[in-house]
Amino acid sequence: MKFSLSREALLSPLQLVVGVVERRQTLPILSNVLLTLDGTRLSLTGTDLEVEIIGSTEVSVAAEAGEVTVSARKFLDICRSLPEGAQVDFSSGDGKAMLKSGRSKFTLATLPANEFPSVDEGERSIAFAVQGSLLKGLIEATSFAMAQQDVRYYLNGMLWELTTNKLRAVATDGHRMALCDCICEVEVADTISAILPRKGIMELARLLGEGEVQVAMGSNHIRITGPDYCFTSKLVDGAYPDYDRVLPKGGDKLVVGDRASLKQAFGRTAILSNEKYRGVRILLSNSAIKMVANNPEQEEAEEEVTVDYLGDDLEIGFNVSYLLDVLNVIKGADIRFTLSDSNSSALVEDAGDGKAVYVVMPMRL
Numbered sequence: 001m002k003f004s005l006s007r008e009a010l011l012s013p014l015q016l017v018v019g020v021v022e023r024r025q026t027l028p029i030l031s032n033v034l035l036t037l038d039g040t041r042l043s044l045t046g047t048d049l050e051v052e053i054i055g056s057t058e059v060s061v062a063a064e065a066g067e068v069t070v071s072a073r074k075f076l077d078i079c080r081s082l083p084e085g086a087q088v089d090f091s092s093g094d095g096k097a098m099l100k101s102g103r104s105k106f107t108l109a110t111l112p113a114n115e116f117p118s119v120d121e122g123e124r125s126i127a128f129a130v131q132g133s134l135l136k137g138l139i140e141a142t143s144f145a146m147a148q149q150d151v152r153y154y155l156n157g158m159l160w161e162l163t164t165n166k167l168r169a170v171a172t173d174g175h176r177m178a179l180c181d182c183i184c185e186v187e188v189a190d191t192i193s194a195i196l197p198r199k200g201i202m203e204l205a206r207l208l209g210e211g212e213v214q215v216a217m218g219s220n221h222i223r224i225t226g227p228d229y230c231f232t233s234k235l236v237d238g239a240y241p242d243y244d245r246v247l248p249k250g251g252d253k254l255v256v257g258d259r260a261s262l263k264q265a266f267g268r269t270a271i272l273s274n275e276k277y278r279g280v281r282i283l284l285s286n287s288a289i290k291m292v293a294n295n296p297e298q299e300e301a302e303e304e305v306t307v308d309y310l311g312d313d314l315e316i317g318f319n320v321s322y323l324l325d326v327l328n329v330i331k332g333a334d335i336r337f338t339l340s341d342s343n344s345s346a347l348v349e350d351a352g353d354g355k356a357v358y359v360v361m362p363m364r365l
Contacts, residue, residue: 001066001093003037003059007086007101010042011079013055014072016229017046020053020203021072032069034116035090037062045116046072051200052119053207054230060087067113068092078106119221119232126162127216128186132226135215136208138169139201141180141356144325146198147173154238158201162192162217170243176322177246178329180356194222195240200233207231246359248345251338253314255289256351257307259335262289263327265303269293270320272301279365280320284339285313293320316342317365323348326358 017033025031025048034045040062045054082088082101089100092110099106139158147155150173159170164187170179194217196204207229214225224231269280273293283290289307294300316339326348327335334351348358 001035001037001068002064002091003042004061004063004087004089005042005057005059007079007082007084007088009057009059010088011076013042013044013057013228014076014079016055016207017044017053018072018076019046019206020048020051020199021046022048023073029069029111029115029117031071031073032111032116033072033075034067034069034113036067036113037065039065045118047117047119048199049117049119050197050234051203052232053203056228064091066092068097069111069113069116070097070108074108119234122218122221124216124218126186126188126192127214128162128184129212129214130167130182130184132208132211132213134182134184135167135213135224136205138167138180138182139205139208141329142169142171142178143201143205144329145171145173145176145178145358146201148198150174154195154236154240157195157197157236159240159243160194160196160217160222162186162188162194164188170240172241172243172246175319175361176325177243177359178326178356179243179247179358182355192217193240195236195238196222196233197236200231204231204233246345247357248338248340248347248359251340251344251347253284253309253311253337253339255284255307255309255337255339256334257289257305257337259327259330259333261305262307262335263324265291265305266320266324266327269301269303270324272299273320277363278319278321279317279363280323281315281317281365283313283315284309284311286310314339314342316346317363318346318360319363322360326360330356330358 036043042059043056086101091098097108097110161168167184168181216223269291274295281292289305291303330350332350332352336351338347345359345361
């Protein structure tokens, strides 16, 4: 295998795939990246057996086709350390790979390409096209609510639900929930559901950008193909909770306020909240929302913000971190809270955009 290309052309796909490669692997080949040269097209593949990413680029000189695997981290570090605009000459043979650039020369150990595992896509249930920016927006609006290491493994991921002309993303950790919709041109007879693993979602968010992507969903895998990458992930096997039952219904207390003012006030109040439980008391009265936090050191913070609210007084507690997470992802100027009583969850949404809704469970303080 032998080719030449610029440092930047090599670095671009390498950075796409290296995120999926784990630093500590039980199988040594999983810490490697697979290089495949076919004509002038160079493909780089990284996988952890759950998620696979293939990045591709054009080489300037293709002398000898072939495939080989080298250490992903070392290969990336070498490419990053080379000067901008440098030309890289790559060749492999006899269990070694050689990189030359100017007066620099590196020899890397290789492992056989035929030992490199591939994530099988499996059968397709549905395929459709959607703008990458819409998918990215869907992930950014909901991913913060995914669980991290919950024993209910299906919560450590994100539900994608496909209906005719609509893709919905849902994430929850049992204490809060995020739900967001985007429009896509597709027709389905029945709802198609898939739970994407947390790592797959985080890697996909890094890949997505402008331009159209092709999405293929199957019973066990999802594949998303962009202009210069191909992302494949196994799906989480399990039944996602019925999120519709969690959505609060019949809330009669509507509060509309300036998002920036509320975010700043909650941020300041959070400073003196209990570091472990992060609880903040909210006292709602006509045209005002008061926030009170205290901690075991007997310190206290109090803030008051003018809001659009006419109704009965209400006192309710929340984890302030959960509220701030929601306020950070909502982009609109105004935010709307829908509340029922001190024991019921709050429904939070952008007052001017109904694409996303958020549910935050109350706390006893």
